[in-house]
Amino acid sequence: MTESPKVSGSLRNRLAVTLIGGASLLAVLLFLVVRTYAAQIAQQGQDSILGASVTSILDAAVLRDDQVEIDFPYAAFSMLTTPAHDRVFYAIYRDAELLSGYADLPLPKGSDSGERRYQSAEFIGKPIRISTASRTLLGADVKTRITVSVAQTQDALSDRLNAISRNIASFGIGFFVLVVLLSFWATSSTIAPLNRLATSVTRRGPQDLSPVIKPVPTEMLPLVASLNRLMARLNQSLTQSEDFIAEAAHRVRTPLATVRSHAETTLQRVDKEQNRQALRAMIRAIDESSRAAGQLLDHAMITFRADQLEYQQLDLVELVQKLVLRLSPVAEMKDIDLRFLGDQPVLCQGDPILLQNAIRNLIDNALKYSPSESAIDIWVTSQPQPQVEIRDQGPGFPIDEISDLAQRFSRGNNAAGTIGSGLGLTIAQDVAIAHGGKLALSNHTGGGACVIFSL
Template identity: 35%
Template structure:
């Protein structure tokens, strides 16, 4: 066979490293180029989007006509090196202002989120940002589309500048790395030479660990070598011990056999010869048993060191050992165990456990003539095996010594044995984390008890049904719960883990989420403090909340966003974040988990079906023409007291050109104002109010399902939809529990609760239930306008803007407080 040529590891490493470094440099340059293009696109896209949003903010409606006074700032942000085009399209698709040919090339949009596209326009490749602005007029509701386009010269220039500035350092670093690799290889091989000399100088019987100092990289090789030599030394010691023990223990029975055989050869008396042969047979049996036990002892030692474990049904092993007994011995054995003990499994080595039980049962049969009783039971997370016999028992001073190798008790006199059986039992029990104990059997005899630990068994079976029971109880409890702190003890009786939540959701509604969460985390106690949205916001900032919250939940998502924007929220990358719509979360700090439309409710006994207003304009006209009929009979939020009320009013004012007309109609009709939806619902259901405006649909749908005398209108022009949001305060004590609750609320289980009898609505698309976002949207014909969680919500919270808005509102509606 031809000899393989030797090769240089040093050269191979250098060549491979050089190739890899060059490939990495090329890959890095490609990545930098891609990153440069993406970075340039991202920067300029933000400018385009900002320009489009600035123009969208200038869109107004006068006398049913869309007008735009183009702000100076809309184009002031561009560099001037590129060409800029724009177009504004009305709801009817006609160009209001700008470049008509640009509008003709672009589709209309019905989203407040900017969309980007690359098109060929006037002979150049341009980047276009398109954004929608929802408006509502007396005659219609629709989307105004704003397009802003820019050529891409500056983008390419920025991208090339980033790339060119990055290539030179990459090339320089690649060359430097090649030189460092060559130097490092030379230094790396020096310790290997020293290690070679140290091993070559050792005698054959020296298996001590290598102590030559080596680099960390070579240290793994030396550690593996030391480990191998350590295992080899243990094996050699075990083999040497086995040989020495076997030579010592077998020498006596073999010498006895030889002497008996020599005497038998000279024996002339037939009966005497038979006696000699019997003694020879007994000696052979003893020698054979000793050799078998020595070999089994070595086998068990090897298997326990290997730690090869599996799940084993120990009672099945006991039955297997008993089946191998001869008929007379089997009749003396009785088995008794509970059903749980028969079925339970322990983790361990099957062969070692079988040998342990065989030795225990053999000892009981050999050292007693009566029955041997074998039992099994589960006690304190352990499987307890007992073997009791009717023999002479064992003195207390012997119970420790008999566990040593080749040690036997007083009762073993005249009985064939090796003194290894109980030693094997002890080592097997200890290796499996168990305990061996000797006791005195009631009525005489020895009782051997082996306790082996069990794997942890889950106690959570059946807990998932609690969520359904709690939800059923929820639907049977009418009315509105008073704002108070409610404690939900841990289902498993634990008391040390408490999650504290402060929220604005009705307690009887929220308890369904608590029950569902505790079904998955039965060790957690939940404390829920119900408050109104604006007091929650203010008291949190003042530090005067009645409890220290781990989680804040509010329907006033603009206030939640402000808390997060001002640095009061912890970030959390929930695994369910990707399933949420983009509008239903802000970064990874504020999480929406419901889909709740703002609806109109009315009492069917107070308003005839043909008079029911199904648009915002129709409601204003109804109050204008039937002012006296509805005086004091209309209710909506007091936006100065209700955070969610202010949020909805600010969004109404942004979208609808008839908002102030409707506010004026409220004032003329002497509308009633409340701080919460439940209060309005109660008034309409009882008949003291005829109609409620901007009521949260979640509460309305749930109350209607309970049988309340109300009807619900999902407006036909536009429908505001908000999402109840969660945030984890920065100073929360139980951060992990708060994160677990966020995960639960966004998970299919939590969204299933939102889409069920709570009627809060599931915000995650594709959820199942009666109140999914798709099912709620299908109940009306209007444009669904979700209120997105984003910085735009902060505009309405500006102190001066908010105060002017409230002053104007109060002046027009003159609320009765």
């Protein structure tokens, strides 16, 4: 069982959270900066009107007979009219003495430099902005200083600021939504090559250890390069172990054949029943070993060739007919009627050596597991796909084991007493899969095993 790797978060989520987090921070920052800037500009606007109002009042002040006279210019207050009907206050001082206006209007702190001064304060419970300026009036023998303060509440200003804030906020939200959409698009398109790589590796057949050659982004190159190196190493060590098995099986088979022939000759010479029994057991064990070695050799060859199939155009009918012909002596020995049905050529693409091996194993099973004086029917058909169906009249597959029989070294409970290694169906199934087909095992309703080998 493969252990699934531990998950440490999701790249997509991490990317999305970073992008969206960054975007919301930027949106808030943008809002604050633009709002502060807008507030500054609006304040400058109010200040310049207040300043102009103060100047126009100061300019209207004259000294007549030591008395200060001011003919308030109409514009001095009318210029301060606002849509929010802001209230206006003023105070006029001659030196430190209040001449007119609100005595408790706050005056700017600090020294009077003659420049216009501005300050924000609170008056009658409302925030106000005050502009103050002074002017020296010269009379015949007096010199006096007039100070004028004009103040205004800030309702229109804060209305305007609120409107601006609303606009910036909607602009910021729009920007944020756009960035969220963009970040979803960006994360999907960034993750896409990873997903494509995963899909292409997942879709591979179990035997496919070829390197990944599809183009990948630069950042993924190290990963794909290590993956390819890993697959190359795996492929090499698989080939090595298959080679090793094949070599070992080959080396075992030849001396086994020699031992068997010696045992056969000795069996003919020995009379004592006990010794004869021992020799027979020995010959059977040798047969088992040599069958196993032969099947292992074939299996290794098939695993190796399945990676690089040598496709040829071939006639399946002809191929199976030859096999039937070759196996008929075995059938005759058991009095089994090996019947081949099919005369039209069934043309297909395939590796003839692998196909022969697979179908030989299937016919071999039918011969091995059916009783003597029975019949085996073999059909080759081209519809729905090129396939070979082999049906015998034996006991059929053990039904509770049928799904496992095609696994390596798996033998059914009906196999006791027959020589075999449990690799025949594995070989047939591997060959079918390598050709893009499958092997289906079932039992016929009238009794007997039914195997369909399709391409």
